[in-house]
Structures are given as structure tokens and as C-alpha cells.
Amino acid sequence: MLIPLTHERMTVQRLPWVTIGIIAMNFVVFAFTWPTAQRDETRSADAWEELITHTEAYPGVWEDDCTRCPGRAEFDALRERFEAVASEHIFFRYGYVPGKPTLRGLFGSLFLHASWAHLLWNMYFLWLYGCSIEDLWGRPLYAVVYLTGGVAAALAQGAYEPDTLGPLVGASGAISALTGVFLIRCWDTRIRFFWMFIVLFGTFQAPAWIMLGFWLTKELFNAFVYADVSSVAFWAHIGGFVFGAVVASVLKLTRVEENILAPALERKTNLLGRHPEAARAVELMEDGDYSTATRALKSAIQQAPKDSDSYRLLAQCYQARGRPEEATRWLRQELKLHAGTTSSWPRPIKSWSTPPLSSH
Template sequence: MVIPVHDVNPVRRRPWVTYLLIAANVGVFLLTPAATTTGVESSSLGELCRQEAFYDRYAAIPRELIGNRQLPEVPTGEVGVGAGGPGCVVSEPSYHKLPALSVLYSMFLHGGWLHLLGNMLFLWVFGNNVEDRFGRLRYLLVYLLCGYVAAYGFALGSHDAVTPLVGASGAVSGVLGAYLVLFPRARVWSLVPVLLFIPLRLPAWLVLGLWFVIQWVYSAGYAVSGAGSVAYLAHVFGFVTGVLAALTLAGRQRPEDPYRRREPRRRVA
């Protein structure tokens, strides 16, 4: 899989919404239990229980989304000892959770630093141009719509799952889908893993098309990924929603090609 680092696609105005989304994701992450771990060292049982309780309270859970009601029993964040040994204590929740609102929360929660930085890199590279083309308000609405469709689409495919769904991946996937429709010929500097990471300037249709094919292959079960906890189906739903949004909002108007040679303007008397 190639890693995009920069696109050659100028914008007409500053992408303030993209900046604010990145800042919000980073800021919220720093307030969550996952921010205290690097993902390299092993966490204690107490830390794992607290993280599980936090995500069960705020993140989207497929079974809750399908049934539109919270789980009858959730982790409390405390450690207990049962018949099978030490584990996380579960009991009836002491709070009221709105499953539909948890989807919004989950878009700003991440499981670790790599998860956060990967999503923010893709949003940084591709979000500015989509925002520039859609306009700030429509861009934000499309971003949120893609996140919701991704979460509920994944829930439909895993309706009995109780594992929390976290991350901006569904919404960011929508941004990628919209970018592919709007700027398929834009050039993207990407790191290609051939022995070492080699920087190449590739067309957006190749970078994003390849990315989508990989997500679809893993979601359909045609290949097994080492990242078994990744919700690939959510990425597919988000991406397709972004494509449809771009086709609907942009219509048949073709974006200005930054590579087209322009003739000099002449003033006629």
C-alpha cells in the first residue's frame, strides 16, 4: 500500500474546516486513555479495563446501533477476580447512552497514536482540496454524513458485534472518495514500499483507487490482514458515500485542471 504525503493540487482559500477537524481529533485523543500508551509496551489489566469502559461508554457499538439501545451490561473500569481469574468487572450501566450520538463521538476517538496519525495524514493531504471545491459548510456536512454511513453500514454487516467502533476512518474515507471524483488526474507524492520507501509522483486515481481496492478485498474476506481489528467495511461504505456526494454536489461541472497550460490573457481595446 502506498503512503501519500503531499498532492500537487493548489487551493484557492485556506481549508479552515480541515484544520479544525485535525485539531479536534488530536485534542480529543489527548484526553482519552489511549493517549498515555504508545502501543509498544504492554498495558496493565487495570489500564485495559479503564480503556474498555471508556470506549464502551462513548464509542459506537454495532449491536447498540442496530437495536438503538445501549448494552444491558458494560465494563465498569474496575478489576475483579472471578471463576476464570482476574478480569474486568461488568455491571448494569450507570449512565444513559444515545447510540446515534455515539457515532459522532466515535469519529473523534482513536485507538492509538498510529491510528490517529494515519487518519490525520490522509485528511491533511486530501481534505483541503475537497473543502475548497465543496465549500466549508457542505464539506463538513459531507464529512459527518460519510462517518455516519460508514458506522451504520459496518453495523449492518456485524449486527451482533459489541466491539467499540472508533476512529475518523469512515469520514476520511468519504473525503478520499470525493477527491477521486473531483481530482482524478491530480498528482500525489507517495511513498511506495519497494525494498525501501521510494517517493513517486502518482496520479490520484491510482493512489486512491488502489487504496479502495485493498479495503474492499479485506472487507469481502478475499484476503486476511494482519490488522484484524480494522473495520474495512466501514472504509468501503464511507468511500462510496463520498463518491456519491461528489457526483451529486459537483454535477457535471469539471474541476479546473491545474496541469492545463493557460494562454496569456490579452486586453482588447
């Protein structure tokens, strides 16, 4: 037995609100649907038991050429009842049924789970890999990849068994997509695993490219050997994983993450340590509203006089407004804070001419 415990990229710069929201939504949906699913499961099991009991009493009654056999009418009635009861099951109504696909089922299946173990296991892996991807790619793109990855996983399973009427439920396909992203984006990250063999157990570390590659190989083996006899949607896992890996590869090769995502996230994470008024001022400065930004920064300085960042930003504002003397005065105040003194500097500081919001 192998269970991943943690990895080197678990520390994030911002709270992973999207991951937290998805996990919370799954628990809420499960709390509301679990009693209904249990009731529907009991009704379906009872109807199936009646059908099986009847076929045991009348062997061969299910054959197509046995239309006039004794018990055939009762068999047809019991089969119709079972199909009606099964079609009312909440998993058939809101899960993805490849033989009867619906848009509601494609997305609804991502938030339905068959048991507590199913739910907890999926949410554990979502937390393990999702937080890092959300931190690296940002919340909007992460949410899109999660949802589209889940849809791609369901379609992959449907492509393997297009006529099946068994419902597909669970978030594992979407989580597999995140795992594929993790393999490409964090390929050298070391993951710590717990292992147990009979009575022996321990932990070890291994890079993501080895362990996730091993997991994909295992899923492929299971898909080719056990897919027809197992209730696990192996092809959904594989399809989601490949989708995530392809998306991550495209973003990497086109340098979208490097040129667009990373700079945007850098600006947002820099705001976290600033006074709220200073953070608002940065947004105003990006919009070119330097007058309002000036007032916001002065308010920030009054409330947090030791925040040197606000002084520097205020200097930028005055420089952008064509008032270099004011910019110099506020820059001098910032330097005093860094020097830890309130005395006058021995020599004047030249007018500051760095462009607003330039890198520093």
C-alpha cells in the same frame, strides 16, 4: 510500502479552517481521553485474564449445558465482572457499538482514537485530501460531508456485523468519504508516493483514479478475506468511500458545484485581497445598501489610495444611485491609477452605465 506524500492540488485559495479545526479537535479529544482509555484498557485486560485463567482451570465451564459443573458459579461471576468493566470503557461509552447503537456513539466515534499512531495517520490523510475538498466545495458543505460520511461509514460497518459488541473508533471512515470525493472531483490529479521494498526505495507520481482505485480494490479484498480476524474496520472504509463518491457524482451530474458552489466561492475569495472596508462595501452592495457602501469605500480609499478596486466599486455605487457624473469621475481616477499618472486625460470619458456588480 506505499505512502502518499503530496499532490498537485495542495495549494488552496483560503486557509482550510474546518480541516484545521477538525484536526485540532481530534488532538484535544485524544489528549483528554487517552489516559482514561489506558486505564480502562488495563482494567478490562485484568478482568479478561482472570476469566481466561478460570476457564483453563475448569475446562468446558463456559458451555451452556454445564450449569452445574464445578467452578460454574465463579465463572458466571467473573464473566459478569468482565462485561461490567468492559461496558465502562470509554470506547464503549462514546464509540459506536453496532450491537448497541447510539446517536452519541455515531458521532463520538469520529473523534476517538486507539493510539498515537492511529491518530497521527488519520490526521495526516485528512490534511492530505481534506484541504483540497474544503477549498473546492466551501466550508459548510465540506463539514457536512465529513460528518455524514463518518456516520455512513459507521453504519456500513454495523450492517456487516450488526450484533457485534466491539466498539468502532477513529476518523478513518469520514476521511475515506473525503477520499471518495477526491476520486470523483480530482480524478486526474497526480499524487506523489514514497515507496519502499526491503532496502530499495524512491518516489513516483500517478493519477488519483489509478491509486485510489487500487486502494479501494485492496480494501475490498481485505474485507472479504480478513474482516473476521482483523481489528481494522474495512467495511467502514468502503462505506465511507462509496458515500463520498456518490455525493461528488450527484453534485457533478446536477451541476450544483458549477452553478452554485463555484460562483459563491469566487465571490468570497475575491474579497480576500481587498481592503476590509471595501470587502464590507461589496456585501452592502449585494444587499442594495449603496449609500452605506459609498461611505465605506471612501474610507477605504482614504486608508489605501492606491487600491484601484475601491475606485471601481465606488463608481458602481454612484451609478446605481443614479449619479453617472460621479461614477465617471471615480472611474477616471481608477484609470489614472492603472496608467500610473495624475495628469488629466486628453478626452472626456462617457458616463459609465455597466450594471452594479456585473462581471468584469
